Amino acid sequence: MSYAILAASLRSAMQRNDQEAIERLIAEMQPADLAEFVQHEHTDTVLSLLQHLPLDQRAVAFGYLSVALQEEIAATLTDSKLAELLQHMNADERADLFKLLDDDRQQALLRTLAKEEREDLRRLASYEEGTAGAVMTSDYMAVPVGIPVAEALNQVRTKGPDAETIYQIYCVDEDERLIGTISLRELILAAPDALVRDLITEEIVWANVETPQEEVAKLIARYDLLALPVINGGERLVGIVTYDDAMDVAEEEATEDMHKGMSIGKLGGSLRTASLFELYRKRVVWLVLLVFANIFSGAGIAYFEETIEAYIALVFFLPLLVDSGGNAGSQAATLMVRGMATGDVRTRDWAKLLGREVAVAIGLGLTMALAVSVVGIFRAGTEIAMVVAMSMVLIVIMGSLIGMLLPFLLQRLRFDPATASAPLVTSIADGVGVLIYFAIATAVLGLPTI
Amino acid sequence: MSYAILAASLRSAMQRNDQEAIERLIAEMQPADLAEFVQHEHTDTVLSLLQHLPLDQRAVAFGYLSVALQEEIAATLTDSKLAELLQHMNADERADLFKLLDDDRQQALLRTLAKEEREDLRRLASYEEGTAGAVMTSDYMAVPVGIPVAEALNQVRTKGPDAETIYQIYCVDEDERLIGTISLRELILAAPDALVRDLITEEIVWANVETPQEEVAKLIARYDLLALPVINGGERLVGIVTYDDAMDVAEEEATEDMHKGMSIGKLGGSLRTASLFELYRKRVVWLVLLVFANIFSGAGIAYFEETIEAYIALVFFLPLLVDSGGNAGSQAATLMVRGMATGDVRTRDWAKLLGREVAVAIGLGLTMALAVSVVGIFRAGTEIAMVVAMSMVLIVIMGSLIGMLLPFLLQRLRFDPATASAPLVTSIADGVGVLIYFAIATAVLGLPTI
Structure with a gap:
């Protein structure tokens, strides 16, 4: 059922x-x-x-x-x-x-x-919360490396019922140091009188108790492990993280990254049961900060007041240009942040990716300029349409570069790149975009700026 | 090393x-x-x-x-x-x-x-790509349900080396219909002459060959399974999906959802190796569509041209108000989309969540109105500050509701809710926001609209 x-x-x-x-x-x-x-x-x-x-x-x-x-x-x-x-x-x-x-x-x-x-x-x-130590379990199956297979299987039978998994068995020396690992499958298929020592895999992937949990989840996914052994400072085996816990961690991290991408703080639990005040608090901080960040766009506009008074039609295109820079930038930021989270993009790749982003952004900017020209000529005449189109190209390129570079910069400054959120990129791109737009308008349409 | x-x-x-x-x-x-x-x-x-x-x-x-x-x-x-x-x-x-x-x-x-x-x-x-059938493997371990434990273990030893996992063993009747499952652990701990039939778990979780792969990944994560059996129309066991393949699917789905959240199409492979044209193509479609969607904000502004001419200071706050509605809306959309993807939010919850969102949005709107008032009075005087603050409250509430309801609407119309992306929400919220802003300004400042 x-x-x-x-x-x-x-x-x-x-x-x-x-x-x-x-x-x-x-x-x-x-x-x-x-x-x-x-x-x-x-x-x-x-x-x-x-x-x-x-x-x-x-x-x-x-x-x-x-x-x-x-x-x-x-x-x-x-x-x-x-x-x-x-x-x-x-x-x-x-x-x-x-x-x-x-x-x-x-x-x-x-x-x-x-x-x-x-x-x-x-x-x-x-x-500490968020480390391998905090997600690991001590219910693992370990056997001394010096015993024969039959004896090891015997230990699995007697100690197995308490272990979280018996399918991966860890082999330790007399000081509990992790020497290697053997799967239950290999143990079952081996000759009963062979020594465990001769059968184990010594090239093992492991984590330290202080390894961040997202790193642990990544290792388990990358190497398709059933469980990852965790050792302490003295190389002693102290626990394992199983694949099912790693799946939970990976899901949690993806959710957190997605929320950060929209400037939402970490939610403890379910959306359905979180208190209204918690939901408010997790969203309000950034929204208010962005209000203050937007002072720059406002100041930019005030500086070009006379241009705007002379050509009110410029205002029609303001939300569009402002959004376009932010949208292109948020796309670039999302691609980088997610690439970093899955391990596809590494910090040292930034220069190569920068070149690629410039090329793509020029293509995007030109296409969008063409699209906006159609609307612009129809609505406000050739001259303003030209200003809008030129601004569009520059704003999209600028927005894309901000969106692409911000995650690398944050990573470098040891912040979480996922905080390079769409609202943050949008706010920065806005201020710069407004300046580009009205500066081009003033230059092309030929008005004094004071 | x-x-x-x-x-x-x-x-x-x-x-x-x-x-x-x-x-x-x-x-x-x-x-x-x-x-x-x-x-x-x-x-x-x-x-x-x-x-x-x-x-x-x-x-x-x-x-x-x-x-x-x-x-x-x-x-x-x-x-x-x-x-x-x-x-x-x-x-x-x-x-x-x-x-x-x-x-x-x-x-x-x-x-x-x-x-x-x-x-x-x-x-x-x-x-078909994206179904359980396409991700499953046929290298599973199945035994007839009527044999004793010793014989089953024997079959595991001989057929095991080819199976992708031998830790979960599937029990079938003479027509290959899936009857139940037993773990290798249970088999090892059982008496050799007991019948497999008497030991199996019959309450099993399974998928059909046509079940979507994200559903399969969710089932494996939810029930902490090592593998999920897949059956065809005739209830015959035809394959299994293992946890490591499910982890890959879950990561792929999270990446795809995040990209959709920024209106980026599905990328085949790595960001570092994708062709420039592919990157361009995956981003340009929505950006250009949004240019055309923004015609509505432009038209809205044109309608209120005289109000703007009389109060140029209103323009200073245009990017801010437009962004705030979009930001609050994108937050709400992201929370819902991710909640739906992880199974935390279900379609039938929409009415309850709507009430909560209204309450949270009113709180957010009032707080942001307060913040903008500080900037507004200083920059443009009390009257305009009041207009801006009133608009802010309404725009944030309106944006949040659009962001929250759009994913449910898309789900209802059988579209993927993840396409309720930040740029889409922003564009819709923009058009409505511009109307709210200038309508309030015209009403409060008392100017004719034509």
Whole structure:
């Protein structure tokens, strides 16, 4: 049954209070679907629905809930109930939730855990948000490099059920240093008495606990990995990031980049549930800054007041010229920002790309000048049409270059290139565009500027 | 060694023509890295470098090359050399390359393949670009549902080496219909004499051969799958899409959405290698269309010519107001488009989100009106400042609503919501904004409109 049908049946069973049907439907649902279903329910309802699942599956479904809802539910649970749930969650999700609890609660929970788990949780919770350390899990499968295949497979069978993946097995020396890796597939196909040491791949891709999470996601995608091992300063293996977490990171990063491209701050969660004030706050800052940035365009126009008074028709083309420079510039900026994010464009490419952008921008500018000439001659006569066409070429070239170079400049200054947003490029291009337009008009139409 | 060091060493070894060093370095490189290294080399060089790898690894590295380069190299190979390479490639990559060859070449290659492989290749190559059928591979691991665990494991060992993943095993009935799935982990941990039938999960997530590829990527991400089974009309299992292919699709889709958000057409490959004319063509269409769309703003301004002549200072604020409506609108459009792409926002949510957007837009409009008043009073006096502030509130609200509703409207009309791009929203908001601005000015400042 599809999610839509299951969800509708479950809702109707809840209305009838048909416990048996509820139980049956929940057992049929994927944990991710159940989590979505309960996301907007009251915490009591969420708890009573989750109660129908066995503890391990309950923990999985709980891990799919938004962090805000997890926190809310955790607040209603007793210490022992919460500890029970935490113990069955994945190590990385457990640490994410743990970080949100207050000090007293954290202490109470730590007391319920075994020493090893306690230290693991403390360590995972200590890494800075957005690093490999913060997204990795400590539930990986590692074997000593010196044992035979049969013994390694034995360890996989006994320790496997706790690991997040057993398909990639990491091989360590006696100091827990990462030496190599072997896939379960290779292990199964190997002779039982061969030594693991002789079978492992030593050319491995790894990350450090401080590697940024977007870098981790990029490595996993580039090398088609199931999981990426994470080591600490002493080269000790301390965790892995699995491909499914990397997919979440990549999606998050793409969303963030797209929002930055429109000068929208980072939204914590869903658009449907974010508070109105949060939505307001994430959008207002840049919009207001851009109001002040636009003072320059205004000042430019004031300087050419007499030209404008003499040729009011120039005003007809102002929004068009201003938009065109901004549009061409935003296109160029978007191409660069996304190219940088996916690794297609690197900083050292800027000079080569600059030449290409100039060529493309000249082509775009000439085409758009031709288009605007048609409108211009019809609406305002040959002379003004000529001014508009000349301005269009220059404004499109200038806008494109600003849009193309700004991301590189920001990167160089160690800002995130994705903040080279369309509104920012538009505002800069506007000010310059206005100056170009009226300067050309004054020169061609022959009026004093003072 | 990192990629940068390996690449530099390899380049220097190539200059010295030190075959031994070249061989050693290539053996150390990841196939993805080697593919990147040779991407811009002459085809002869690519071939001679790939020659250092054993055939199976050569096929893997070849699969990482851009499709354009693959096509170029394929053209220089003899039929038998190409057939040898094709046989060692993944079924999905093989089909992608096969589609690009001309008819004669295809026939020649098909003759070299065994009957089963021939039919498989023909079928994979026949699915429409962008569907599950076109991205899936037929190298999956399937077992009959009625056999015991030991026998299933045996089949995995013998047929496994050809499968793209053996970690998720699909269970089929005698008509190849998909009945359920079991992970290798569960199979290994199960009793050898248990029946596969009793262990499988029957609640599975699957796609049809015609399911769009972005839908497939979303399902894999949502349910954290290693692979998604694909069935044909008769419910027969015909392929799987693996998580690494889904990651590529998701990245491609995010890039495409971002480009659409700036009215840039779909680029085939890298920004660094795309031809200048292609870059020009992908950007020019919308830019020129927007020139014509802007005729409306121009016409609006012409209608209010006398008001403008009487109050030239109104022109100072024209770029600012025009930009603000466009910026607020583009923000709203970006939030909606991305929300729809990630599944956070669904069509039926539009009414609820409309209410929220109105509330947020009123807040944004008032704040920006306040900011512009400061500039306005200083530059043009109280009366004009008031006109500008009033216009700002209305223009921001209007822009936000256009930006928010356009993606829903496009979705409803079965267009891709991502085409609700910033330039389009800006152009529409401009025309309306100009009208609002000068209408308010004429009303407040009390001038005839004709």
